[in-house]
Amino acid sequence: MFEGITFQFPKLGFILFFFLACEALCPLRTNPIYFPRTMMFGADESKTPLWMWIAKWAMISFFIVALMSPVREVKEEVDGYDILLALDPKSINSEMIEDVQSFIKARGNDRFALYVPTASPLIIPLSDDHEALLKILSQLTFEHSEQKVTKEIERFFYTTPEARGWAIILSEEPKKLVRSLPVGVEVSIIEPNEEWVEVSNRSHPPFGIMAVQKYFVYFYIYPLFIGFLAMLLYLYGRNQKGLA
Secondary structure, three states, rough: OOEEEEEEHHHHHHHHHHHHHHHOOOOOOOOOOOOOOOOOOOOOOOOOOHHHHHHHHHHHHHHHHOOOEEEEEEEEEOOOOOOEOOOOOHHHOOOHHHHHHHHHHOOOEEEEEEEEEEOOOOEEEEOHHHHHHHHHHHHOOOOOOOOOOOEEHHHHHHOEEEEEEEEEOOOOOOOHOOOOOOOOOEEEOOOOOOOOOHHHHHHOOOOOOOEEEEEEEEEEHHHHHHHHHHHHHHHHHHHHHOOO
């Protein structure tokens, strides 16, 4: 159950020693009776019950554990590329659309994004829903546009692991379409022809990359909840003893 759980901030555990020092050197001083209660006369109320002592230290300990942020690192094998297809609207024709569709069909493990820079740009974020993307591509038509491709296309790759992003810009006039290129993302500028799909698949073979994606699962909510329950129990005990 607790296998593989570590702490993000283990040094915060030293906070416990401050409480231990305060317990030994700074004892709580209160008047023995705030309001006279005849039922308390003759009873020994000076000693704290064991369950209250346990509740107090459980509260402190679990709150500190929550601050230390227990986590479990999860590793997940991921294969394939994250590919952005940026299409020049002035180069769109039926042959180009068919080539793009065949390219997508050949790469079942890749995620694809689509960007067509027009006055009202078409922006499809990275997705593995290839069927939906193929339907969108089948509806694209030629359109005259003066919009440019800039380095802002790197925003498509915010969720992409390192070295797995690939932007493909398809245009018959790339010098007029591309203003600037993204940083840290591989870019291929291609003039559509009969061989571009085959050449691209050779340079970046499908299923050719195996990567390990890491992420953390956080468990601080559990010690925080237990510490809260221990605090309620401790406050209830103090109230019953007339200390609250």
